[in-house]
Amino acid sequence: DTAVSQTPKYLVTQMGNDKSIKCEQNLGHDTMYWYKQDSKKFLKIMFSYNNKELIINETVPNRFSPKSPDKAHLNLHINSLELGDSAVYFCASSQLGRANYGYTFGSGTRLTVV
Amino acid sequence: RKEVEQDPGPFNVPEGATVAFNCTYSNSASQSFFWYRQDCRKEPKLLMSVYSSGNEDGRFTAQLNRASQYISLLIRDSKLSDSATYLCVVISNFGNEKLTFGTGTRLTIIP
Numbered sequence: 627d628t629a630v631s632q633t634p635k636y637l638v639t640q641m642g643n644d645k646s647i648k649c650e651q652n653l654g655h656d657t658m659y660w661y662k663q664d665s666k667k668f669l670k671i672m673f674s675y676n677n678k679e680l681i682i683n684e685t686v687p688n689r690f691s692p693k694s695p696d697k698a699h700l701n702l703h704i705n706s707l708e709l710g711d712s713a714v715y716f717c718a719s720s721q722l723g724r725a726n727y728g729y730t731f732g733s734g735t736r737l738t739v740v
Numbered sequence: 741r742k743e744v745e746q747d748p749g750p751f752n753v754p755e756g757a758t759v760a761f762n763c764t765y766s767n768s769a770s771q772s773f774f775w776y777r778q779d780c781r782k783e784p785k786l787l788m789s790v791y792s793s794g795n796e797d798g799r800f801t802a803q804l805n806r807a808s809q810y811i812s813l814l815i816r817d818s819k820l821s822d823s824a825t826y827l828c829v830v831i832s833n834f835g836n837e838k839l840t841f842g843t844g845t846r847l848t849i850i851p
Contacts, residue, residue, distance in 0.1 A: 657837070667825065669784065669841040681836045716783055725772055725837040728786030 629653050632717050632732035639707055640740055647702045647735045649717030657681075657722045658700035659729065660692060663714040675700055676722055707739045741766055746828050746842035754850050757818050761845045763811045763828030772831040773804055775813050777824045778844065784827055787813075815847075823849045 630651045639645055651658060659682070660672040674682035675694040689705045700717060717732040746763045753759045765773075773790035788795065790802040790811055801814040811828055828842035 659839075666843070668843050669827070671838050671840075674836060674838065676836075682838055720837065722837060725831055725839075726789045728774070728776075728789075729784075729839060731783035731785070733783050 630717055630719055630730050630732040632715075632735050634735060635733065636736050636738075638738045638740065641707055641709060643707050644703070644705045645707060645737075646704070647715055647717075647737075649700045649702075649732055651698055651717075651719040651730070653719055653730060655719035655721045655730070656697055657720050658694065658697070659718040659720075660700065660702050661716040661718060661731075663716060663734070665713070669716070673700075673702075704737075707737075709739050712737055712739045742843070743767060743832070743840050744828055744830050744842035746826075746845050748843055748845060750846040750848060752848045752850055753818055755818060755820060758814065758816050759818055759847065760812060760814045761826055761828075761847075763813075763842055765809050765811070765828075765830045767830070767832045768809060770809075770830045770832045772837075773802075773811050774829040774831075774839075775800075775802060775811075776827040776829050776841070778827055779824045784841075787826070818847075818849045820849050820851060823847060 632649045657676045659674045663669045673692040678694045691703045694700045714734045718729040720729045775787040776784040777787045778784040790804045794803045799816045803812045825844040825846045827844045
């Protein structure tokens with residue numbers, strides 16, 4: 627039973643397309659995150675939602691729009707994809723106030739823009 | 741300057757050896773500290789939290805020096821399965837508990 631599941635696992639698409647990545651967690655956590663890991667393997671936060679409310683919005687192009695229909699789901703929609711968007715995108719969840727228990731990460735979505 | 745700095749390595753260490761990684765953080769208001777482990781093409785996973793008094797989990801020992809803003813991880817009797825990238829992680833804002841990652845230190849244990 628996967629705790630944080632992301633789909634798709636791999637995504638290859640052409641520049642200019644619009645794509646979505648979905649994330650679901652069954653841990654009962656109240657907070658979900660999107661992280662981007664670039665080609666240099668550096669992990670950087672993009673967004674965070676707590677109980678469907680946006681609480682972190684780092685400097686990310688407007689082409690990226692997160693949506694959280696409920697606290698168990700956090701999706702990421704990307705418009706007008708660019709070559710530089712190629713990266714691994716990780717979804718994660720945690721319980722706010724219990725960070726010492728760690729985040730649980732999904733297995734990642736490897737996005738390649740050609 | 742990056743908020744969390746690590747030596748990227750790679751560290752190539754013979755099996756059974758002891759290896760230590762260091763990490764520095766720039767925000768003196770940082771609240772919580774962790775080591776995460778990431779295997780090749782996998783997601784990061786929590787290895788251990790780091791407490792002010794230092795803490796140990798089996799072969800792994802973590803230390804925190806708040807005055808020097810420095811965190812360390814010591815691995816004793818290294819195993820082949822310890823080969824991975826070790827990520828130093830800090831929470832600076834207790835309100836949103838955003839994890840800020842270092843660039844990671846790559847460790848390879850050689851048989």
